[in-house]
Amino acid sequence: MDFGKKSNSNSLLIPIIAGGIFIVLGGLAIGALTPSVFPDQASAESEQVDTLFRFLLVIGGAIFLLVQGLLLYSVLTFGKRDDDEEDGPTIHGNTTLELVWTAIPAVIVLILVIYSYQVWVDIREPNENETTITAVGARYAWTFGYEDAQGRTVADSQDVIRGALPDLHTYAGQHVVMSMQTQDVIHAFWIPEMRVKQDLLPGRTTEIRFTPIVPENGWDYTDEASGTQYNRYRVVCTELCGSGHGNMWANVYVHESEEAYLEILEREVFDPIINPPADPVIRGRQVIQNYPCSGCHVLSDVGWAGVTGPVLNGVGDRAATRVAGQTAEEYLYRSLHYPNEYLVPGYGALMPQFQPGDPAGANYMPTNDFYAIVSYLCTQTGSGESNCDLDNLRNVIDADNPDNPVTFGAGADATDVEATAEATAEMETTSEAEMTPEAEVTPAAEDTPEPDANIGVGS
Amino acid sequence: MATLSYPYGGAQAKPAKRPALAEYFRWSIDHKIIGVQYMVTSLAFFVVAGALAMMIRWELLTPELDLMENGSNYNTLFTMHGTMMIFLWIVPVFAGFGNYLVPLMLGAKDMAFPWLNALAFWMIPPAGLLMLSGYFVGPAEAGWTSYPPLSSVYSPDGQTLWILSLHLLGLSSILGGINFIVTIKNMRPEGMGYFQMPLFVWAILATSIIVVMATPFLAGALTLLLLDRVAGTAFFDIEAGGDVLLWQNVFWFYSHPAVYIMVLPGMGILSEVLSVHSRKPVFGYRMIALSSMAIALIGFTVWAHHMFTSLNPSLRIPFMITSMIIAVPTGIKIFSWLGTIWLGKIRFTGAMLFGLGFLSMFVIGGITGVMLAAIPVDIHLHDTYFVVSHFHFVLFGGSVFAIYAGFYHWWPKITGRMMDERLARIHFALTYIGFLGTFFPMHMLGMLGMPRRVAVYDPQFQDMNTIVSVFGFVLGISTFIFLYNLVASTVSGKVAGSNPWRALTLEWMTSSPPPAYNFIGDPIPYEDPYGYGTEASKAYLDAMDGRFAPPSPPKAKPESGAPTTPMEPQPAGD
Numbered sequence A: 001m002d003f004g005k006k007s008n009s010n011s012l013l014i015p016i017i018a019g020g021i022f023i024v025l026g027g028l029a030i031g032a033l034t035p036s037v038f039p040d041q042a043s044a045e046s047e048q049v050d051t052l053f054r055f056l057l058v059i060g061g062a063i064f065l066l067v068q069g070l071l072l073y074s075v076l077t078f079g080k081r082d083d084d085e086e087d088g089p090t091i092h093g094n095t096t097l098e099l100v101w102t103a104i105p106a107v108i109v110l111i112l113v114i115y116s117y118q119v120w121v122d123i124r125e126p127n128e129n130e131t132t133i134t135a136v137g138a139r140y141a142w143t144f145g146y147e148d149a150q151g152r153t154v155a156d157s158q159d160v161i162r163g164a165l166p167d168l169h170t171y172a173g174q175h176v177v178m179s180m181q182t183q184d185v186i187h188a189f190w191i192p193e194m195r196v197k198q199d200l201l202p203g204r205t206t207e208i209r210f211t212p213i214v215p216e217n218g219w220d221y222t223d224e225a226s227g228t229q230y231n232r233y234r235v236v237c238t239e240l241c242g243s244g245h246g247n248m249w250a251n252v253y254v255h256e257s258e259e260a261y262l263e264i265l266e267r268e269v270f271d272p273i274i275n276p277p278a279d280p281v282i283r284g285r286q287v288i289q290n291y292p293c294s295g296c297h298v299l300s301d302v303g304w305a306g307v308t309g310p311v312l313n314g315v316g317d318r319a320a321t322r323v324a325g326q327t328a329e330e331y332l333y334r335s336l337h338y339p340n341e342y343l344v345p346g347y348g349a350l351m352p353q354f355q356p357g358d359p360a361g362a363n364y365m366p367t368n369d370f371y372a373i374v375s376y377l378c379t380q381t382g383s384g385e386s387n388c389d390l391d392n393l394r395n396v397i398d399a400d401n402p403d404n405p406v407t408f409g410a411g412a413d414a415t416d417v418e419a420t421a422e423a424t425a426e427m428e429t430t431s432e433a434e435m436t437p438e439a440e441v442t443p444a445a446e447d448t449p450e451p452d453a454n455i456g457v458g459s
Numbered sequence B: 001m002a003t004l005s006y007p008y009g010g011a012q013a014k015p016a017k018r019p020a021l022a023e024y025f026r027w028s029i030d031h032k033i034i035g036v037q038y039m040v041t042s043l044a045f046f047v048v049a050g051a052l053a054m055m056i057r058w059e060l061l062t063p064e065l066d067l068m069e070n071g072s073n074y075n076t077l078f079t080m081h082g083t084m085m086i087f088l089w090i091v092p093v094f095a096g097f098g099n100y101l102v103p104l105m106l107g108a109k110d111m112a113f114p115w116l117n118a119l120a121f122w123m124i125p126p127a128g129l130l131m132l133s134g135y136f137v138g139p140a141e142a143g144w145t146s147y148p149p150l151s152s153v154y155s156p157d158g159q160t161l162w163i164l165s166l167h168l169l170g171l172s173s174i175l176g177g178i179n180f181i182v183t184i185k186n187m188r189p190e191g192m193g194y195f196q197m198p199l200f201v202w203a204i205l206a207t208s209i210i211v212v213m214a215t216p217f218l219a220g221a222l223t224l225l226l227l228d229r230v231a232g233t234a235f236f237d238i239e240a241g242g243d244v245l246l247w248q249n250v251f252w253f254y255s256h257p258a259v260y261i262m263v264l265p266g267m268g269i270l271s272e273v274l275s276v277h278s279r280k281p282v283f284g285y286r287m288i289a290l291s292s293m294a295i296a297l298i299g300f301t302v303w304a305h306h307m308f309t310s311l312n313p314s315l316r317i318p319f320m321i322t323s324m325i326i327a328v329p330t331g332i333k334i335f336s337w338l339g340t341i342w343l344g345k346i347r348f349t350g351a352m353l354f355g356l357g358f359l360s361m362f363v364i365g366g367i368t369g370v371m372l373a374a375i376p377v378d379i380h381l382h383d384t385y386f387v388v389s390h391f392h393f394v395l396f397g398g399s400v401f402a403i404y405a406g407f408y409h410w411w412p413k414i415t416g417r418m419m420d421e422r423l424a425r426i427h428f429a430l431t432y433i434g435f436l437g438t439f440f441p442m443h444m445l446g447m448l449g450m451p452r453r454v455a456v457y458d459p460q461f462q463d464m465n466t467i468v469s470v471f472g473f474v475l476g477i478s479t480f481i482f483l484y485n486l487v488a489s490t491v492s493g494k495v496a497g498s499n500p501w502r503a504l505t506l507e508w509m510t511s512s513p514p515p516a517y518n519f520i521g522d523p524i525p526y527e528d529p530y531g532y533g534t535e536a537s538k539a540y541l542d543a544m545d546g547r548f549a550p551p552s553p554p555k556a557k558p559e560s561g562a563p564t565t566p567m568e569p570q571p572a573g574d
Helices: A009-031 A044-077 A095-124 A258-274 A280-288 A315-322 A328-337 A367-378 A390-400 A414-429 A432-447 B021-025 B031-059 B071-105 B114-122 B124-136 B158-186 B199-230 B244-277 B285-301 B303-307 B317-325 B327-341 B350-373 B375-381 B385-415 B421-448 B459-492 B535-548
Strands: A130-138 A141-147 A162-165 A168-171 A175-182 A187-191 A196-200 A206-210 A229-237 A249-255
Touching: A009 A044, A044 A095, A044 A206, A044 B327, A044 B350, A044 B375, A095 B317, A095 B327, A095 B350, A095 B375, A130 A168, A130 A187, A141 A168, A141 A249, A162 A258, A168 A258, A175 A187, A175 A196, A196 A206, A196 B375, A249 A258, A258 A280, A280 A367, A315 A328, A315 A367, A328 A367, A328 A390, A367 A390, B021 B031, B031 B071, B031 B114, B031 B124, B031 B385, B031 B459, B071 B114, B071 B124, B071 B158, B071 B199, B071 B244, B071 B385, B114 B124, B114 B158, B124 B158, B158 B199, B199 B244, B199 B285, B244 B285, B244 B303, B244 B327, B244 B350, B244 B385, B285 B317, B285 B327, B303 B317, B317 B327, B317 B350, B327 B350, B350 B375, B350 B385, B350 B421, B375 B421, B385 B421, B385 B459, B421 B459
Parallel strands: A130 A175, A168 A249
Antiparallel strands: A130 A141, A141 A162, A175 A206, A187 A196, A187 A229, A229 A249
């Protein structure tokens, strides 16, 4: 029997046809498994990508069965008989056969290239009515920035209001363009259910497009307050970014309608900006959660449990003792604006440096937020009382940023603000019982440098 | 010994004299000593890097951090695991096989530059120690790909040691590569043209061409990173006008061809093993040889498929096309190997089992490779466990299976003693099952949403990770059966004889182990290194056996075809 399929064509024809049918059906069967190895299809792109994958899997599955089948057949059939010490037949090759198994893969590859190219061009195509959402990656958290859809502007300027959240909100049918920047190393934005991934590169703004849809199995969650439905996924970082890489994920909420989406944004983002609370402590507690601090720090009051940075519980008590000659508010402000100036022993100089100057920058933090966040951190004390002089804090910030003075609460009666602050402080002492264990742990946690001395902040 | 048994032991009554043990621990310019030095050194690093893999799998039994104290420590695990497996195991162990076998297969007395050869080897132990000494200052933790700025300003001093170590290893590779090219070009025996060379030699030639052309790019990338870390330059510093993608481009311009540096020698081993142990010529010799060259060449044009999520989107298309094209020469090889065993008389020896295992596993890595080359699919799968699975199917299912096959095939030549075939079968069964159970489910993990290089993960993936880890431990344990077999056979294995597999390539036409300067007289190669099944080849083998038979009891088949002149023993010393 010759290896070539030409000879004895009658006796070979049947097994070849049978094998061919088996391989084709097997490939189709393997390809049919596609949905079970992929997450839900939650974007328009995911349908195209999965169809391409299924095509690849059918062809790959057929090749798999062909090779493993021939291999298994050979192993079962061509094993040496006990009494047979002869060599096999001296066959050096078969030009026809070799041409065939060069040409067929070449044709398959050509088809795959053309098909993949079409899908790739298609999913990159910009849509009309796109909404741009910004994403900032910082070790080890995400921050998503939204622009007011109603076009309301910041007081005294033409700039449309922008605000940030640690979660990504969108709705089914929205044509989303993610515009992404990183504050430190390379990160990658991936929502498995959307089949989209793009690296965030230092010094560049990268983009990716997707359109969320309702997956086949419908909505998973219902918002109790509004009665609207939504799905929740994760956006995860897929480019190694350091010790907390595995923790760097955020929730993605796909709402059922544009109204539900806008309502959430109004409540969480724009209303606090348009009607800021008069108390800087309350405002500070709001805005600090819009920055990526949770990726590293522990702050039980807002539920942060970062694993790689110093603990912020009780930081108000320690702030005044850190640097000789600096008051608590001065120290906290400088730690936020110039994190490398003073480092808690055992921690490296790696916290992003927030800047008030450039609203388009990835590290932008307006002076009002500095003021509010420091005011809030000052209340992180064992007693719940603020340890800071907020007037002095305002002076410190203004002196350091003459071009961007603090405007928070300007015109309001100073005593009113202080009264509110005290009221809040009292309110917050209710949570003291929960905080106490943490507060006891804190000094030890901070004084003993973690071996992972990677992430640090002069807290 | 009365009838032919397989392996065909005993044409040589006693194992030939081995070099003194002390020879292996000092500077030697004998390519065989150097070959063994490479192999044993890299085996030691294989064990260390394997232990790191076991720790990775232990950590991943739960979705939380438990074994490791923090994320950084976990990151050092896979960084050191990957770097050591690549640069201190697969690359040098193949250099070891090349060193030991290429001069023997060419009938030469040594490599072209014996002193340079020793120099190349002796860079490896210090480089390995340099890498490991990172543990005293905080080892590298930016992954084996070490993308800046994570690896430039955000990494501990171990990263600098990592760079210096890779610099040394790269230089060692280049020196070895030059040596192989010159040796193969100039030291072939009379009557052996390029297309009469064993396919292992072809594979080493293709590999060496890649090494010499690509490794300088690694050196370039490493130098830039080193300067950024210690000399205040700003190649990767955005603030000062640098660019992080520069590293990715230059690094992958080396590191993609490096995949072929790690696979082509394994393919060479496979061609030898499959042909010898199924007693049939290699099917489509010329296509296999030329496809190695095609892979080497096309391999230089595909690097940016590692950057499908970072490269400018409009630049990605050409790399998808070239990456898919490489499937064609790879397919040729796989089908040619299937053609080789087809209608053969397969001996299921340890070497053959791992050869067949290679075919079975490598094809999966090839298929997933084509899937990953399709940009839209790669967008989803990039940097997930799917990729981890893919490259382990290539580098473990391919390269390491081939290395095992190579050890079972040639260790008897090196030590003069047979390895235990029963242990080999157990080793194969455990390795095959352990490997498949470890790496196949990883495809699913990646597709469902688990990124690579994470110590903590979504709890929904715990069940599958537990399965993966358990099979991973089986795989880890199986390695020790192999190591035991290597050592035990060296001490007390059956005498191998000069040519236990009745192979036709020249390394078998001398005693086991070969004497200093390899051959007594100049060996005459058989016209076709894979000409099994012909009367002439049998006559050649019998005549060669006769040369190493004990002198007094003559062999029991004096009448088998008159050996012609080429097979006649030649006087010693030319």
